[in-house]
Amino acid sequence: MTYCLGILNRFGIVMGSDSRTNAGVDYISAYKKMFKFSLPGERAIMICTSGNLSITQGVITQINRDIQNHESENLYTLSSLYDIAYYVGSKSRQIQDRDRTWLEKDNVDFHCNFLLGGQVKGEEPQLYLIYTPGNFIKATQETPFMQIGETKYGKPILDRTITYDTPLEAMAKCALLSIDSTMKSNISVGPPINLVMYEKDSYTIRHTLELRLGDPYLAKMRKLWEDYVQQAFEAMPNIEWKYKDDDSQVDILID
Amino acid sequence: MTYCLGILNRFGIVMGSDSRTNAGVDYISAYKKMFKFSLPGERAIMICTSGNLSITQGVITQINRDIQNHESENLYTLSSLYDIAYYVGSKSRQIQDRDRTWLEKDNVDFHCNFLLGGQVKGEEPQLYLIYTPGNFIKATQETPFMQIGETKYGKPILDRTITYDTPLEAMAKCALLSIDSTMKSNISVGPPINLVMYEKDSYTIRHTLELRLGDPYLAKMRKLWEDYVQQAFEAMPNIEWKYKDDDSQVDILID
Numbered sequence: 001m002t003y004c005l006g007i008l009n010r011f012g013i014v015m016g017s018d019s020r021t022n023a024g025v026d027y028i029s030a031y032k033k034m035f036k037f038s039l040p041g042e043r044a045i046m047i048c049t050s051g052n053l054s055i056t057q058g059v060i061t062q063i064n065r066d067i068q069n070h071e072s073e074n075l076y077t078l079s080s081l082y083d084i085a086y087y088v089g090s091k092s093r094q095i096q097d098r099d100r101t102w103l104e105k106d107n108v109d110f111h112c113n114f115l116l117g118g119q120v121k122g123e124e125p126q127l128y129l130i131y132t133p134g135n136f137i138k139a140t141q142e143t144p145f146m147q148i149g150e151t152k153y154g155k156p157i158l159d160r161t162i163t164y165d166t167p168l169e170a171m172a173k174c175a176l177l178s179i180d181s182t183m184k185s186n187i188s189v190g191p192p193i194n195l196v197m198y199e200k201d202s203y204t205i206r207h208t209l210e211l212r213l214g215d216p217y218l219a220k221m222r223k224l225w226e227d228y229v230q231q232a233f234e235a236m237p238n239i240e241w242k243y244k245d246d247d248s249q250v251d252i253l254i255d
Numbered sequence: 256m257t258y259c260l261g262i263l264n265r266f267g268i269v270m271g272s273d274s275r276t277n278a279g280v281d282y283i284s285a286y287k288k289m290f291k292f293s294l295p296g297e298r299a300i301m302i303c304t305s306g307n308l309s310i311t312q313g314v315i316t317q318i319n320r321d322i323q324n325h326e327s328e329n330l331y332t333l334s335s336l337y338d339i340a341y342y343v344g345s346k347s348r349q350i351q352d353r354d355r356t357w358l359e360k361d362n363v364d365f366h367c368n369f370l371l372g373g374q375v376k377g378e379e380p381q382l383y384l385i386y387t388p389g390n391f392i393k394a395t396q397e398t399p400f401m402q403i404g405e406t407k408y409g410k411p412i413l414d415r416t417i418t419y420d421t422p423l424e425a426m427a428k429c430a431l432l433s434i435d436s437t438m439k440s441n442i443s444v445g446p447p448i449n450l451v452m453y454e455k456d457s458y459t460i461r462h463t464l465e466l467r468l469g470d471p472y473l474a475k476m477r478k479l480w481e482d483y484v485q486q487a488f489e490a491m492p493n494i495e496w497k498y499k500d501d502d503s504q505v506d507i508l509i510d
Contacts, residue, residue: 152407156436160481161488173491181411197496207496217495225487226415232483233416236428236476241452241462 001188002149004033004048005158005175006115008127008139011168012200013117016175017048018149018183020190034194035060037067037075040204043120045075045084046196050149051112051132052103058095059088059114081126082138085116089134096132113148118198125200153185154178172197173221176211180222193218256443257404259288259303260413260430261370263382263394266423267455268372271430272303273404273438275445289449290315292322292330295459298375300330300339301451305404306367306387307358313350314343314369336381337393340371344389351387368403373453380455408440409433427452428476431466435477448473 004017017034031053037045047063049056066074078084092112103110114130127139129146139146141164147155157178162171172195182189190213197207211218259272272289286308293299302318304311321329333339347367358365369385382394384401394401396419402410412433417426427450437444445468452462466473 152440153411155440156408156411157484159440160436160484169493170488172494173488176494181415185407185410185414195494197494206498207494209494209496217492221491224491228483228487228490229412229415232480233425233428235483236479237472238424239427239431239450239452239462239464240472241464243461 001186002033002050003147003151003154003179003182003189004050004115004149005145005147005151005154005178006046006048006117006127006129006139007145007158007162007171007175008117008125009144009162009164009166009171010200011166011171012202013046013119013125013127013198014168014171014175014196015046015048015115015117015198016179016193016195018179018189019192019194020188021053022188025188028188028190030190030192031057032194034196036196036205036208037118038203038205039076041121042203043076043118044198044203044205045081045116045118046198046205047088048115048148049112050114052108052110055092055095055099055110055112056114058099059091059112062091062094063088079120080123081116081118081120081128084118084120085128085130085136085138086134088114088116089130089136092130092132093134115146115148119200119203121203125198150182150186150189154182157181168197168199172207176218176221177225180218180225184222191215191218256441257288257305258402258406258409258434258437258441258444259305259370259404260400260402260406260409260433261301261303261372261382261384261394262400262413262417262426262430263372263380264399264417264419264421264426265455266421266426267457268301268374268380268382268453269423269426269430269451270301270303270370270372270453271434271448271450273434273444274447274449275443276308277443280443283443283445285445285447286312287449289451291451291460291463292373293458293460294331296376297458298331298373299453299458299460300336300371300373301453301460302343303370303403304367305369307363307365310347310350310354310365310367311369313354314346314367317346317349318343334375335378336371336373336375336383339373339375340383340385340391340393341389343369343371344385344391347385347387348389370401370403374455374458376458380453405437405441405444409437412436423452423454427462431473431476432480435473435480439477446470446473
């Protein structure tokens with residue numbers, strides 16, 4: 001399994017990913033799922049991947065090849081992030097055209113999703129979610145975050161905290177906590193964690209982070225979080241129970 | 256969808272449930288999913304249900320009928336909670352025997368789960384999860400909570416806080432917060448919330464609660480929780496980024 005998220009707001013973009021890949025429960029390994037591309041001063045692009053690893057690695061390989069071979073259409077030549085989203089989806093379609101019928105023969109799950117975030121000079125920062133069929137949606141002010149993979153455990157913390165006005169550093173901490181919560185609740189999501197913070201109009205990727213298993217920052221963050229949760233419980237007003245001292249309480253639905 | 260949870264520890268049992276039922280997104284209604292039974296001084300039993308509503312209502316109806324008809328085997332005569340778990344599973348099997356082939360013809364999901372918590376005099380409090388096939392597992396000291404329905408959103412808060420030594424009132428607040436987080440992240444889980452707190456060796460259900468939409472306690476709890484989350488972020492040490500000021504950073508996987 002995988003957990004990746006992207007958050008977009010007025011200050012920029014934060015993207016994060018775990019690194020665990022598993023084929024069943026008896027084959028667990030670590031693969032990077034976060035890829036960064038930049039033409040400093042011109043554009044900065046981050047891609048996170050989830051789903052079938054052979055397909056997503058194939059897509060990233062093709063993207064790199066196109067850059068190196070100076071193809072007319074590549075991450076550094078396409079004129080908008082919308083076009084880049086379509087381009088990434090097309091690369092995914094190409095690999096699927098080649099492999100999907102063979103994967104289906106063996107009942108191998110071929111689904112794959114991509115988060116694409118970044119900024120091309122002349123545009124606002126943008127964040128896209130690209131689905132298996134290659135179609136895609138864009139984050140908007142109303143829903144400033146997107147997730148792929150094992151999304152549910154880490155969603156409540158985002159729902160409660162992230163707005164279009166949250167400062168970038170707070171967004172980054174929230175992203176880390178969202179990934180940490182997912183790791184704690186689902187062993188198929190695991191370290192190293194990769195995190196990127198992109199400041200709007202910087203057109204370069206300055207802030208990156210890789211947190212390995214047992215990283216002291218992660219441990220400190222987890223401890224502090226758990227202390228605050230504990231304090232929150234203690235501060236909560238007592239529940240006003242519907243108190244019954246003596247009753248034979250039975251819920252009878254029918255007579 | 257549904258979200259119900261049960262927590263068992265050295266002090267007793269807390270059980271909670273939402274009340275939303277939906278057939279598609281265009282038919283949403285409220286049904287109680289928490290049922291309480293007690294012979295004060297002798298036994299206290301709580302049941303929460305998830306899954307196909309016609310089956311779970313059928314099971315609760317049969318359980319009530321057996322009590323009213325003074326059947327030799329019913330919730331008040333069976334000598335242990337283990338036997339009661341088997342009995343509830345058997346009732347579920349009976350309804351499935353009657354309905355399941357018909358449901359399958361129309362591709363209707365017939366899955367249903369039950370949480371069964373309580374205490375029979377002479378035993379310790381116990382908590383069971385009964386699956387669709389009628390088989391069941393028991394909560395233990397290592398894993399003191401069980402969930403049915405839409406379980407993922409509300410799990411991180413439990414994973415981080417609940418132990419075998421958590422006081423009952425704190426367990427109840429945590430259960431509420433777990434349900435509230437789920438409601439916030441998934442509209443198919445919704446109020447009223449039902450909550451029960453059972454004190455070990457009391458053999459009666461004294462503490463119950465029903466929180467309706469817009470309940471002031473729920474609003475206060477949510478606000479306080481969000482304030483603490485905010486404070487936690489502010490208190491967290493700044494991330495030590497791997498800071499790069501000038502680089503053309505590209506992840507090349509192949510050459």
